[in-house]
Structures are given as C-alpha cells and as structure tokens.
Amino acid sequence: MKTKALLFFLTFAPLWAHAIARIEADSLITKGTRAYAEGDHRTALVYFDSVATTYASASLFYNIGNCHYKLNDVPHAILFYERALRLAPGDADVRANLELARQSVVDRVNELPLFTLGSTWSELRGGRDADQWARRSLWAGLLFFVLLSAAVILRGAWRKILYGFSAIALFGTILSIGFASYRHQEVTSTDAAIIMAPKVDVRSEPSNSSTVLFVLHKGTKVTVLQQSNDWSEVKLSNGNVGWMPPSSLERI
Amino acid sequence: MNAMIRTSLLLLLLHLAGAMVAQEISFTATVDRNSIAAGEYAKLTVTLSNSRESFQAPDFGGLVVVQGPFENSSFNYVNGRMSSSAARTWVLTGTDPGKFTIGAAKVRIGNGIMQTEPIVIEVTKGTAKPSDASESQGQQRDSNLFATIALSKGKARVGEQVVATYTLYSRYANIELSKYELPKMDGFWAEEIDLGDTNWEDQLRTVNGLQYRVAVLKRQVLFPQRSGTLRIAPIELECIVNRSFFNRGSLVKVRSNVVELNALALPSNRPEGFNGAVGEMGMTVKVDRNTVKANEAIELTVTYTGRGNLKLIEAPQLNFPNDFEAYDPKVTDRINVTGSGMSGSRSFQYLVIPRHEGGFSLDPIVFSYFDTQQGAFRTIHSDDLTIEVTPGDGGPAAQVQRPNKMDVEVLGKDIRYIRTGDLDLEPAGKHLFGSMPWLLGMGTPALAFLLFLGWRKKQAADSADVVGTRRKRADKVARERLNEAEQALRASDRSTFYDALGRALHGYLGDKFAMGPAETAAANIKDRFTAFTNGEELAASYIELLEACDMARYAPVEDRPRQQLYEQAAELIRRTEQTARA
Numbered sequence: 001m002k003t004k005a006l007l008f009f010l011t012f013a014p015l016w017a018h019a020i021a022r023i024e025a026d027s028l029i030t031k032g033t034r035a036y037a038e039g040d041h042r043t044a045l046v047y048f049d050s051v052a053t054t055y056a057s058a059s060l061f062y063n064i065g066n067c068h069y070k071l072n073d074v075p076h077a078i079l080f081y082e083r084a085l086r087l088a089p090g091d092a093d094v095r096a097n098l099e100l101a102r103q104s105v106v107d108r109v110n111e112l113p114l115f116t117l118g119s120t121w122s123e124l125r126g127g128r129d130a131d132q133w134a135r136r137s138l139w140a141g142l143l144f145f146v147l148l149s150a151a152v153i154l155r156g157a158w159r160k161i162l163y164g165f166s167a168i169a170l171f172g173t174i175l176s177i178g179f180a181s182y183r184h185q186e187v188t189s190t191d192a193a194i195i196m197a198p199k200v201d202v203r204s205e206p207s208n209s210s211t212v213l214f215v216l217h218k219g220t221k222v223t224v225l226q227q228s229n230d231w232s233e234v235k236l237s238n239g240n241v242g243w244m245p246p247s248s249l250e251r252i
Numbered sequence: 253m254n255a256m257i258r259t260s261l262l263l264l265l266l267h268l269a270g271a272m273v274a275q276e277i278s279f280t281a282t283v284d285r286n287s288i289a290a291g292e293y294a295k296l297t298v299t300l301s302n303s304r305e306s307f308q309a310p311d312f313g314g315l316v317v318v319q320g321p322f323e324n325s326s327f328n329y330v331n332g333r334m335s336s337s338a339a340r341t342w343v344l345t346g347t348d349p350g351k352f353t354i355g356a357a358k359v360r361i362g363n364g365i366m367q368t369e370p371i372v373i374e375v376t377k378g379t380a381k382p383s384d385a386s387e388s389q390g391q392q393r394d395s396n397l398f399a400t401i402a403l404s405k406g407k408a409r410v411g412e413q414v415v416a417t418y419t420l421y422s423r424y425a426n427i428e429l430s431k432y433e434l435p436k437m438d439g440f441w442a443e444e445i446d447l448g449d450t451n452w453e454d455q456l457r458t459v460n461g462l463q464y465r466v467a468v469l470k471r472q473v474l475f476p477q478r479s480g481t482l483r484i485a486p487i488e489l490e491c492i493v494n495r496s497f498f499n500r501g502s503l504v505k506v507r508s509n510v511v512e513l514n515a516l517a518l519p520s521n522r523p524e525g526f527n528g529a530v531g532e533m534g535m536t537v538k539v540d541r542n543t544v545k546a547n548e549a550i551e552l553t554v555t556y557t558g559r560g561n562l563k564l565i566e567a568p569q570l571n572f573p574n575d576f577e578a579y580d581p582k583v584t585d586r587i588n589v590t591g592s593g594m595s596g597s598r599s600f601q602y603l604v605i606p607r608h609e610g611g612f613s614l615d616p617i618v619f620s621y622f623d624t625q626q627g628a629f630r631t632i633h634s635d636d637l638t639i640e641v642t643p644g645d646g647g648p649a650a651q652v653q654r655p656n657k658m659d660v661e662v663l664g665k666d667i668r669y670i671r672t673g674d675l676d677l678e679p680a681g682k683h684l685f686g687s688m689p690w691l692l693g694m695g696t697p698a699l700a701f702l703l704f705l706g707w708r709k710k711q712a713a714d715s716a717d718v719v720g721t722r723r724k725r726a727d728k729v730a731r732e733r734l735n736e737a738e739q740a741l742r743a744s745d746r747s748t749f750y751d752a753l754g755r756a757l758h759g760y761l762g763d764k765f766a767m768g769p770a771e772t773a774a775a776n777i778k779d780r781f782t783a784f785t786n787g788e789e790l791a792a793s794y795i796e797l798l799e800a801c802d803m804a805r806y807a808p809v810e811d812r813p814r815q816q817l818y819e820q821a822a823e824l825i826r827r828t829e830q831t832a833r834a
Contacts, residue, residue, distance in 0.1 A: 022677070025677060026677075029675060033670065033672045036670050044670075051677070052680070053680075054679065054680055055677040055678065055679060055680055056677070056678055056679070056680040056681070057675050057676045057677045057678055058676070059671040059675040059676060060675050060677065062670070062671055063670040063671055063675070066667055066668075066669075066670045067670075069667050070667075093668045093671075096667075096668055097667040097668055100665060100666075100667055101667070131678075131683060131684035131685065133685070134683070134684035134685035134690055135684060137685075137690075137694070138690065138693040138694065141693070141694050141697055141698075142693075142697050144697075145697035145698065145700065145701045146697075148701060149701060149704055152704070152705070152708060180684075180685040181685065181686075183685070184683055184685040184686060187683065188683065
C-alpha cells in the first residue's frame with residue numbers, strides 16, 4: 001500500500017509541481033498588473049521579471065518592456081519589445097510601443113521599417129505564437145497520411161481525387177516544416193543585440209588601440225557577427241561593421 | 253354704504269391727527285463751549301421739541317448759574333408738518349479749575365422718561381485755551397474743527413470689506429476746504445464710494461455737548477490684503493475759516509485720528525478653487541436652453557451675487573467637451589459700492605457652439621468663498637449641466653453645412669497599456685519544433701501508414717492464393733465443429749467423446765446440405781455427395797465413421813484409438829470443405 005502511494009506520488013509529482021508553478025506565475029502576473037495600474041512600475045517590473053525566469057511569452061516580454069519604458073529605461077524597453085516581437089512578429093501593440101521607444105534613441109541608423117510587408121504576412125509568419133508552424137506541420141502531416149491511406153483503400157474516381165488532395169497536404173506539410181524550421185532558427189538565434197551603454201566606441205579591430213570607426217548610443221540595435229576575446233564584431237543595419245566590448249550590449 | 257363712508261372719513265381724520273403727533277420728540281442739552289477759563293461763561297441750552305411737557309433743570313454739577321433760565325419757544329407749520337420747540341438757557345460759570353459734569357435733564361413723556369446726555373465742562377486757569385487730551389494720539393483737535401476716520405468694524409478677516417468714513421466736524425460759520433490729502437492705503441485694497449458733492453448734513457451732531465455741522469468727505473470700502481494690525485494714517489486737511497469780504501480768514505490745519513484695523517488671517521483649510529472671494533456670496537449657473545441644434549450657439553451664464561470683494565472674482569475654468577467651440581466670457585458687473593460696502597453681482601457669459609450632435613454633460617462648476625457670517629469656507633457646486641445637441645438643419649431650404657473634416661488631434665504620446673489576463677505563458681526555452689513530441693507526432697503517422705501498407709500487401713497476397721485460403725477456412729470449420737469432441741478427448745471422457753463426435757458429424761452434414769437430423773441416413777449422405785468430385789469415397793468415410801461412433805457409443809468396443817477417430821473426422825471435414833462442389 002505504501003509503495004503504491006509512493007509510486008503514485010512519484011508519477012504525478014512532476015505534474016503537480018508544474019501546475020503549482022503555473023498558478024504561482026499567474027498570481028505574480030496579477031500582482032504585477034495591479035502594481036502597474038497603480039503606477040508603481042518598479043514593483044510591477046519585479047513581479048514580471050520573476051515570472052520571466054521560468055516562463056516566456058510575447059505578452060510577458062511586452063509588459064516588461066512597458067515597465068522599463070515607464071521607468072525611463074529605453075534600451076531595456078527596446079530589448080524586451082524586440083524579444084516580444086521575435087515571439088510574435090505580427091503583434092500590433094508591440095510594434096507601436098517599439099516605434100515609440102525607438103524615437104528616443106539617439107542614433108539614426110537606417111532601421112528596417114517595421115511595417116513593410118503588412119500584418120497579413122506577419123500573421124502568417126507566426127502571429128503571436130512561435131510554435132504555430134510546428135503545430136501546423138504536425139496536423140498537415142497527419143492529414144497527408146490519412147488521405148493517402150484512404151486513397152489506398154478506395155477505388156475508382158475517389159482514389160484519384162484523394163491522391164490529389166494528399167499531394168496538396170504533402171506540399172502543405174513540407175511548407176509548414178520549412179516555416180517552422182525558419183521560425184525556430186529565428187526564435188532561438190541570439191545574433192541581434194541592443195546597445196545598453198550610454199555611449200560606446202566601435203573600433204576597427206578588437207583592441208583598444210585601434211581606430212574608432214563610429215560611436216553608438218544606447219538603444220541602437222546591432223547584429224553580432226562573431227565574438228572573440230572580450231570583443232564582439234557587430235554590424236549595423238546600414239552595413240557598417242566594427243568591434244566593441246560585449247559588456248555594453250545585451251542579446252535579444 | 254353710508255356706514256362705510258363714515259368709517260373711511262373717520263380713518264382719514266385719525267390719519268391726519270396721527271401725522272400731527274407723529275413728529276419726533278427730541279430732548280437735547282447743548283453748550284456753546286465745553287472748555288472755559290475760570291470766570292468765563294458757558295451757555296447751556298436744553299431743548300425739548302414737539303412736546304408740551306415741562307422739564308426740570310439738570311444738576312449743574314458745581315457750576316454756578318450766572319443768568320437764567322431764559323425761556324424761548326417756537327412753533328412752525330411747514331408743508332402740513334407742525335413742529336414746536338421749547339428751550340431754556342442758562343449761563344454758567346466755574347470758579348475753580350477742574351472738570352464739571354452737567355447731569356442729565358429729565359422730562360416725563362407719556363409713561364417714560366427722556367434724558368439728555370451729561371456734558372463735561374472743563375474749567376481751566378486763566379485764559380481759556382483749547383486743550384485736548386487726545387493730543388498725544390497725534391490728533392490735533394480744535395474743538396471748533398476736527399476730522400475723524402471711522403471704520404465700520406475694528407476686526408475683519410483678510411478680504412472682508414470694511415467701510416471707512418472720513419468725516420469733518422465744524423463749528424465755524426464759514427469754512428473753505430482748501431486741500432485735503434487722503435491717507436495712503438498700505439495693506440488694503442480700497443474702493444471709493446461715490447458720494448456726489450460734499451455737502452453739510454442737515455442735522456447737527458452733538459459731540460460732548462457741542463453742536464457741529466457735519467460733512468462726510470469720503471467713504472471707502474477697504475479690503476485688508478494681509479493679516480496683522482493694519483494702520484490707516486490720519487487724514488490731513490487745510491481749511492480757511494471765517495473768510496469774509498472784510499476778513500482774509502485764517503488757515504486751520506486738521507489731522508484726524510489714527511485708526512487701526514485688526515485683520516485676521518483666513519483659516520488654513522482653504523478649499524480647492526478658492527481664489528480670494530470673501531463675503532456672503534451665491535452662484536447661479538444658467539443655460540439659455542438645454543436642447544440645441546449642432547452649430548447653434550448656447551449662452552451659459554455664471555453669476556456671482558452677494559456682498560464682498562466681487563471685483564476679485566475671476567472667470568471660472570469651465571471644461572467644455574472638445575467638440576464645443578467656446579469663446580472667452582463676457583463679464584458684466586452690476587456692482588454697487590455704497591456705504592454698506594460692495595454688493596451686487598458679477599456675471600460671466602460664455603458663448604458656446606456645439607459642433608457635433610450628441611448628449612454632453614458639463615462638469616459642475618465649483619465656487620469656493622469665505623463666508624464672513626459663519627466664519628468658515630463654503631463651497632458651492634452647481635448642478636450637472638446636460639446639453640442635448642440634435643443634428644443641425646439639413647433641409648433643402650437651409651444652407652447645407654457640413655462639419656469640417658479634421659484629423660484626430662494627437663494630444664500626447666504614450667506607450668500602449670500592458671496586457672492583462674492570460675499571457676499565454678510557455679516554459680522558457682522550450683520549442684515544439686525539433687522536440688521529442690514533434691518528432692513523435694511526425695513519425696507516428698508515417699509509421700502507421702507503413703504498417704497499414706504492409707498489412708494491405710499481405711492481404712492482397714493471401715487473396716491471390718485461393719487453395720491456401722480455402723484450406724485455411726476448412727481447417728477453421730473443422731476445428732469449430734470438433735471443439736466439443738476434442739475437449740472430451742482431452743478429458744478421456746469416453747461416452748461424451750463419441751456422443752460429441754457423432755453430433756458434430758451429423759450437425760456438420762445437416763448444416764452443409766440443409767438436412768434435418770433425421771435425414772442424415774447413409775442413403776441420403778451418398779445421395780448428396782454425388783455432386784462432389786470424389787463424393788463416393790467421402791460418403792463412405794462418413795458412413796463408416798458414423799457407424800464407428802454409434803458402435804462405440806452403444807457397445808463397449810473400441811476398435812481404434814479415439815485420437816485416430818478424431819483426426820479422421822477432422823480430416824474428413826477438411827476435405828469436404830476443400831473439395832469444391834462439381
């Protein structure tokens with residue numbers, strides 16, 4: 001009897017732990033939301049941050065970004081908006097706030113405009129859910145095999161029609177796997193970074209004695225090309241490349 | 253009718269009589285001077301007007317009557333008004349210096365007693381010279397000519413109105429005011445009261461027994477601007493007196509007394525929206541109509557009425573809806589500054605034009621002031637104002653007026669609000685793509701499909717092998733039929749075995765050829781098997797087997813082992829099944 005109870009506990013303990021952690025996270029978010037509504041942005045940030053250690057979601061990052069913005073920390077606001085946007089490329093709220101936050105960035109590098117391709121494409125690319133394409137690929141695959149099986153069983157005109165449909169499903173499967181892989185790579189890559197230091201010199205070589213090519217200020221977005229010996233090689237969206245210490249940037 | 257006329261006549265007569273006695277009775281005592289040198293004379297006159305009663309002489313308080321009393325009476329009838337007066341005059345003198353008080357004279361009028369005011373006469377040594385005790389106060393008081401400043405109250409709140417009256421008292425027959433200087437107001441905001449021309453008042457005023465002609469030079473409404481003791485400097489006058497054709501007259505300088513006002517600060521719990529209004533105030537808010545068509549004007553009037561520093565009231569801040577076009581208010585003052593202070597009304601007239609239809613409500617207008625009567629702040633809220641705007645005229649006769657299209661005005665920029673509720677939390681760093689569940693999800697259908705294909709293939713192969721299939725089926729049939737017999741065989745139950753075997757064979761043949769149990773006789777069996785390829789042999793085997801069963805069932809003879817018999821039966825059924833009917 002005792003062993004049975006222990007076994008039961010061991011089987012369900014992880015599930016329990018997970019559910020409890022989830023409830024705790026939800027209560028932290030409720031507290032954070034209330035603090036934000038009362039104008040206590042610092043407290044709200046603490047609550048949201050503590051949730052962000054174990055959970056991730058576009059909305060959570062968006063809320064953290066808002067807290068940073070309200071606390072006048074624009075670089076961190078941009079960082080979290082970018083993180084939210086990476087999980088949900090089509091999110092209009094995140095885009096609007098990021099646009100506003102970018103206005104207070106000193107450097108005017110030719111940032112890629114946010115609204116080039118329209119929201120339909122963004123929605124298609126992933127909307128608010130990073131795993132959307134992975135899920136779609138599963139469904140498409142299942143549909144493909146079901147259709148194919150049905151085609152194998154049936155005879156005559158039906159068989160031909162079902163073969164046609166299964167070909168479409170196969171195409172859909174391959175496409176969604178492709179998208180899922182692209183999104184996965186996009187979501188997991190940490191190439192992009194935001195400058196956190198108020199001002200940083202970007203040099204031609206990874207050494208302090210080399211020429212200063214240009215100066216960047218906080219809030220500017222860069223792409224990290226490589227990193228070696230306490231130096232990062234960064235690239236601006238206008239194509240300029242240089243070296244800077246990685247301590248003054250934070251990866252998205 | 254007659255009686256009525258009589259009564260009215262009587263009433264009229266009574267009225268006339270009332271008018272005759274209604275003249276006010278006055279009883280006064282005056283002296284021509286109140287300061288004499290020893291041995292000089294002062295004249296005391298006691299006058300009783302409009303009464304025939306006789307009065308007693310007052311107590312002269314140590315002064316000696318030199319002459320008198322002289323009696324003098326007069327009777328006037330002017331414009332239907334009758335007046336009379338009787339006066340007695342004494343000439344008094346004092347021998348010793350000092351202050352002497354002439355007591356009150358008394359007269360009995362009806363049931364009451366009227367008295368005059370006591371008069372103090374100062375007797376000095378030697379030559380009489382006007383001396384004044386109040387000299388030390390900076391007051392230069394010629395007993396024939398002096399000026400005073402009087403405040404309506406000695407204590408006031410900051411902003412509360414106080415009326416200051418500047419009065420000139422004179423006993424000279426002839427006086428010219430050559431110049432006068434009003435004191436500078438320090439700590440006050442002063443508002444002049446328009447009195448018109450300066451004139452002597454009709455009535456003489458008695459001050460300390462002396463009769464003066466009195467003129468009010470000026471009146472001011474003063475509003476203390478700060479707390480503390482506020483001093484009003486004396487008024488300075490220069491007069492030329494007794495100028496006549498023969499006389500150049502003489503210049504007399506007069507300074508009035510100094511007055512002080514104790515100004516109290518307002519309580520510190522000032523309500524919001526208080527901007528200095530002090531007094532007794534009221535506010536009314538009026539809209540000329542509550543229902544209006546778009547693009548038509550509304551007049552909103554806020555009126556402050558009352559008593560106090562109305563001129564300090566500023567236009568109230570009204571928050572009109574953004575769709576309203578509001579113009580600066582027109583200020584209309586109906587403020588009177590009189591001897592009782594500043595009172596009246598100040599109104600602000602707003603012209604408002606709603607541009608779009610809808611129901612709008614204006615915030616209540618709030619007005620705070622300090623109520624001097626109650627000594628506390630009071631706040632008045634107007635009622636909620638609702639204005640119903642209906643669509644403007646759009647008829648063919650009316651001029652078509654389209655609202656101007658305008659961009660939505662962006663007044664401020666701020667980030668959008670945070671997300672609330674469910675945030676779609678996912679465990680950090682976990683992605684479905686490439687994970688084990690995803691691989692399983694992709695692999696399982698593929699695997700299932702492959703298995704399905706394999707099964708199909710086997711099915712196809714099996715259906716191609718007809719003989720194999722038939723044998724398999726025959727096996728199955730035999731096994732089913734001989735199931736009972738096999739169990740009995742295992743249990744070594746002899747009678748059950750044979751019984752079951754026999755029943756199985758009979759049953760099988762019966763089912764096969766649709767025969768009843770009674771028809772399964774040897775002849776019938778042979779007959780039915782003729783259609784089979786080697787039917788005779790099969791039929792013979794059946795018959796032989798059935799006989800063997802019967803034998804064993806009813807006689808204790810077993811020529812063959814049961815196992816062999818069982819296998820023979822199975823083989824027979826199998827063969828029957830496999831053998832196609834010709």
